[in-house]
Amino acid sequence: MSSARLGTMGGGATLPTVTALLSLGLCWDLWGHIQAGVLPKSSIWADPGPTVTKGSPVTIWCQGSQWADVYRLYKRDASRLWETKTPQDSSNMVGFFFKHSSSDTAGLYQCAYRRGTRWSEWSHPLPLAVTGMYREPSLSARPGSLVLWGENLTLQCHSEASFDRFALTKDKGLITPLRLEGQRSPDFPLGRVNHSHGGSYRCYGGHYHSYTWSAPSAPLDILITGMYKKPSLSAHPGASVPWGGNVTLQCSSETWSDTFLLSREGSLSPPQHLRLQDTAAPFQANFTLSPVTSANNGTYRCYSSLSTSPYLLSQPSDPLELLISGSSEDRLPPTAESGPQTGLKSYLNVLIGVSVAFILLLLLLLFLLIRHQRQDRCMKLVAATSVPKDRGQQKRCCRERHRAGGQQTAGQSGCRT
Structure with a gap:
């Protein structure tokens, strides 16, 4: 019988009854606070958000009763009153502004308001984190940033600094950071991936009992493949392309696509992107490699995508093996020796040859100068006296002149026996 009555009360009668009960409960709860002399708790939040960059401004808002006389902001981890403010124009909220965020700004905040002689309950705690206080870590993906739907993915955050904990964020902090304690290079296993895992990831390093974090790592784009036809x-x-030549890799899709990506197997670089300006058929993009070198050797695959979902890609194309034939030496003119090293060797050889020739010439000039000086001395000696006092010296002079001239007789040279 009673269940039948409940059945007939369903529909129009049930909703007003529930609403009345909820209203009665809320009124009773508020009346209980008034009777106890405690006002309902205030609300607290941060603008632009609970995570800010070092040096940037932030405002902590506290909202309470429209008739509140004063608001107080407490920093709980500092165990002290931070600031007191009076609302303007009967507003039911106030903002506590910080012009430059720093390590002193980071912390856990609560606020309360007063009306007359009664104070409200404390608001829920607001953790305010400040990033950029330490050097950024690095973020990598295993098996890679291109992941097939259903594959397992692990992200690893690595830092040389002695951080106690790490946080991982996706798409500018739109998800709650994950934290791993006490690991120098922690793994963040994301499990089997699906479309929701595609996005841009960053990681941070920090310390225990602190709301300060490092600068973010460089963004790592995780691309989920297998969403569309290859x-x-x-x-x-x-x-097959000769070394130094040009080659164009063309990626074509049968379905509508406006973005194409090209990747090389084993490359650590992110895939090349091309966005089509003209989205009319045929849907294809040309990736030009010029000039090619041995570094372009390898297996290539391409993907198609939509600009509206940039992290979701098609299945990979069939692999294309690109072979670069020849080498840099094959492109040089047929000379016996060429190149920077050969040119340097030739220059050194010429320099050594010139130096040796210069030294030999200098020695020859020195020899001729000494010979000329000795001949002049003998001539002056003969001219100075017809009968030299020192006949031994005269004989030596004559012998030197005889060896030097060879054709003059003793009489012609002025030498006497």
Whole structure:
């Protein structure tokens, strides 16, 4: 019988009854606070958000009763009153402004308001984190940033600094950070990926009992493949290209696509992106490699995507093996020796040859100068006296002149026996 009555009360009668009960409960709860002399708790939040960059401004808002006389902001971890403010124009909220965020700004905040002689309950705690206080870590993905739908993915945050904990965020902090304690290079296992895992990730390093964090790592884009039908990949003029030549890799899709990506197997660089300006058929993009070197050797695959969902890609195209033939030496003119090293060697050889020739010439000039000086001394000696006092000296002079001239006789040279 009673259940039948409840059945007939369903519909129009049930909703007003529940609403009345909820209203009665809320009124009773408020009346209980008034009777106890305690006002309902205030609300607290941070603008632009609970995580701010070092040096940037932030405002902590506290909202309470419209008839509140004063608001107080407490920093709980500092165990002290931070600031007191009076609302303006009967507003039911006040803002506590910090012009430059720093390590002193980071912490756990609560606020309360007073009306007359009664104070409200404390608000819920607001953790305010400040990033950029330490050097950024690095973020990597295993098996890679291109992940097939359903594969397991692990992100690793690594730092040389002695951080006690790490946090991982996705798409500018739109998800709650994950924390791993006491690991120098922690792994963040994301499990089997689906479309929700695609996005841009960053990681931070921090310390225990602190609301300060490092600067964010460089963004790591996780791309989920296998969402659409695979495109085709071809090489023009062909997959075998001479060293220094040009090749165009063309990625074509049968379905509507406006973004194409090209990746090389084993490359640590992110895939190349091309966005189509003209979205009319055919849907294809040309990736030009010029000039090619041995570094372009490898297996290539391409993907198609939509700009509205940039982290969701098609299945990979069939692999294309690109072979670069020849080497840099094959492109040089046919000379016996060429290149920077050969040119330097030739220059050194010329320099040594010139130096040796200069030294030999200098020695020859020195020899001629000494010979000329000795001949002049003998001539002066003969001219100074017809009968030299020192006949031994005269004989030595004559012998030197005889060896030097060879053709003059003793009489012609002025020498006497």
